[in-house]
Amino acid sequence: MDDPPRKLxxxxxxxxxxxxxxxxDRFLFLFNDILVIAKPIMQDQDSLLDTTKRSPLNRKFIIKSVVQLRNLRFNADRDDSQKKSLSSSTVREHPVIRSFVLQFSREPxxxxxxxxxxxxxxDDPAMLGQMLLKTLExxxxxxxxxxxxxxSKFVLKAYIDGFGFAGMRIDKALRVFLQSLHIPSPSRSSHSSPLDYMIDAFASRWYEANASIVAYDKDLAIRLTRALVQLNEVLHGGIVQDAGPATHLRRNVTSRDFIDAFRRYDARCLVSDEILDKMHTSIRREPLSQARNPATATTPSYSITLKRPVPPRLTYRMQSEPIILRLGQADPTLVIHLHGQDLIFDPPFLTFTRSAEASFRITGTSLGPKTLNFSRSGQNALLYSGLPLSCPVLxxxxxxxxxxxxxxANHTGAKRRYMFSVDDPVIRHNWTVSLKRQIEVASAVPVAGLNRFHQATDDVxxxxxxxxLILGDVEWEKNGRPVPGSSLPGSGYELVNRSTSRLSFRNCVNGSSSAHVRSKSRSAIYHRQGLGKLEQQELDALLASTEEDREVPIEPMTRLWSGKDLEMVCQQNSVIPLALASLRIGVAANGTSHS
Structure with missing residues (x-):
């Protein structure tokens, strides 16, 4: 038939x-009524990278699944667990949260x-701590x-942990923490200071987040944090609570003075002189500050808005799109500092001297969850609010x-759910549009709407x-063993015996595997092109695990199809219902004439 019903x-x-x-590695063939999922077999691995041809003759495939579009469920979006968690935007818009914010200002x-x-x-302290962290109002x-x-110690623990202080220098983390709240002054009836309690709690949680990368214990982390607060007290008279120009230093404490004083608690120099000097310089230049008390503030607050928000995901070693922050008007005194472990910021801090807008990009240098934090400096820093206290990034x-x-549901009836990825967003767009459209067309005529004969012929x-394509007839020897290399005449496939083959993953990645030998579990081309090349070092670490992990057994009998023959067989198959319908009409006509 020149114009078969099924078209690729x-x-x-x-x-x-x-x-x-x-x-x-997979290859998708979308017809107007079915989808074929195939596994490419590459004697020449570069052939798969050539997307200029629809079905090159030199490509061979193992068919993994064939599914009717009317039975296919398609989702263009990722299942994002982060959407289910509390984000600043959802917290701000929720009516229950708005009521909570108003009531919290009266009686927490x-x-x-x-x-x-x-x-x-x-009563869930972890959830409550996260909610308090996300609720900026x-x-x-x-x-x-x-x-x-x-x-509230368990809520405080969850609140501090939500900042994600891993990898952040302790004085920088302290600034971020203090700017998120206003610590009350000690009452006359209390024998303990709220500031001391909060500082110790912060130091304990910071240490837990950084225990694997610092050489000292929790007690020394607490002493170091107290020393920073005391240095700030001596230099500036205390933690700044409102906006205003910087004041003159109350005492001239040099870096050497600070280091020598701290060595009384750190005789083994577990905290290096270099780090102590940097901390001293930071606090000498800019005093520690905390959020303003709305009840005593005499000047209005200004809002910082994220015109383009921080993306929830980053691609490894690929720079993000610009994240844009906007003020009401330019402010040459304000500086916003960016912090995050294994995150590179371009630029590392933002200024608003000439414009009310500033932007930056992020590059992730290691895989996994990260956290972006903001801190503000400058004489007007405490006047601004609206920045998220922490931004989780994956x-x-x-x-x-x-x-x-x-x-x-596959050919055995087992339910399957697959995620597929392409390198080019244009190709993804083509797939999502085509799949959605063809599934809608295929589902427009319900199966119940077909007569029993047509439904039966389609199913058959x-x-x-x-x-x-998947199971097929195989030639068998008399002893019940399959015949290697057997094929059906004109079938367009070949049968390969690999019952004793085992594949070294390293050989596969390096392109030195023999013909038809393919890993069942990992791509042979991903790390040979594009951004996948940047992950080769981490891949090598993965490969160095165990011999069992590196070698993957191959299925014993595998049928290979060329792209051209696959298309031809699928199109020929679509003629079967028409042929059966014609035979039925012919039989019915003959029966009528005889009668």
Whole structure:
């Protein structure tokens, strides 16, 4: 038939994402009514990278799945667990949160009790600490008062942990923490200082986040934090609580004086002179500051808005799109500093001398979850609010950028859910648009709308196609063993015996594997092109694990199809229902004439 009902609309190589560290080479063939998922076999690995041809004759495939589009579930978006968590934007817009903010400014305990009741939630310190961290509109003085209570110690722990202080120098982390709240002054009836309690709690949590990268223990971390606060007290008279120009130093404490004084607690020099000198210089230049108390503030506050927000995901060693911050007007005194472990910021700090807008880009230098923090400096720094206190960012491998998901029941009836990735966003757009459109077309005519004969012929033809492409008939010897290299005449495939083959993953990646030998679990081309090349060092570390992990057994009998023959067989199969319908009409006509 010159114009078969089934037509090939789109085909291209893709990566199947097995998990955040592993991908498999796949090839998708989209027809107007079915989708074929194939595994490419490459004698020449460079052939798969050539996307200029729809079905090159030199490509061979193992068919993994064939699914009717009407039974395919498509999702263009990622399942994002971060969307389910509390973000600054969702917190700000939620009516329950707005009510909570208003009530918290009057009575924090009642506000928290009412919030938990409305949310039908139990008393969860971790959740509450995160919610307090994300709710930027809270009264900072009431927040400091609540967290400085001994009864709130578990909430305070979760609040501090939410900043993600891993890898941040302790004096910089202290600035970020202090600018997030207003610590109350000690009462006459109390024998302890809220500031001392909060500083010790901060130091303990900072140490827990950095225990693997510092040479000292928690006690010394607490002493170091106290020393920084005492240095600030001597130099500037205390923690700054309101905006204003910098004052003259009260005493001239040199770096050497500070280092010598601290050595009484650190005789083994676990905190280096270099680090102590940098901390001294930082505090001498800019005093520690905390959020203003709204009840005593005499000047209005100004808002900083994120015109373009921080992305929840970054691609490993790929610079992000610009993140844009905007003020009401230019302010030459304000500087916003950017902090984050294994994150490179360009530029490392933002100024607003000539413009009310400033932007920066982020590059992640290691994989996994990271946290971006902001701190403000300058005489007007405390007048500004609105910046998120912490921004979680996930640094992912490049194959997680342009993805889409498919779900279906395979030929055995087992439910499958796959994520596929492509390198080019244009290719992803083509796939998402085509899949969505063709699924809608295929689903427009419900199966129940077909007569029983047409439904039966469609089902039979599709089952025949699945059996031919995936299962198929194999020649068997008399002893019941399959014949190596056997094939059916004109079938367009070859059968390869690899029952004793084992594949070294390292050889596969280096391109030295023999013909048809392919890893079942990892891509052979991902680390040979694009951003995947940048991850080769981490891949080598993964390969060096165990021999069992490096060698993957190959399926014993595998049928190989060329792209051209696959297209031909699928098109020929689509004629079966028409042929059966013609036979039925002919039989019916003959029966009528005989009668």
């Amino acid at each position: 609309l789109l085909s291209s190589p893709v990566l199947q994402v097995a998990n955040t560290n592993t991908v498999k 305990d009642q506000a928290i009790a009412a919030f938990l009741e409305k949310m039908n939630s139990r 809270l009264d900072r003085a009431k927040l400091g008062e609540y967290l400085s209570r001994r009864t 640094v992912e491998r490049s194959f997680m950028r342009n993805t889409f998901q498919l779900a279906f 033809a599709f089952r025949v196609l699945q059996d031919a």
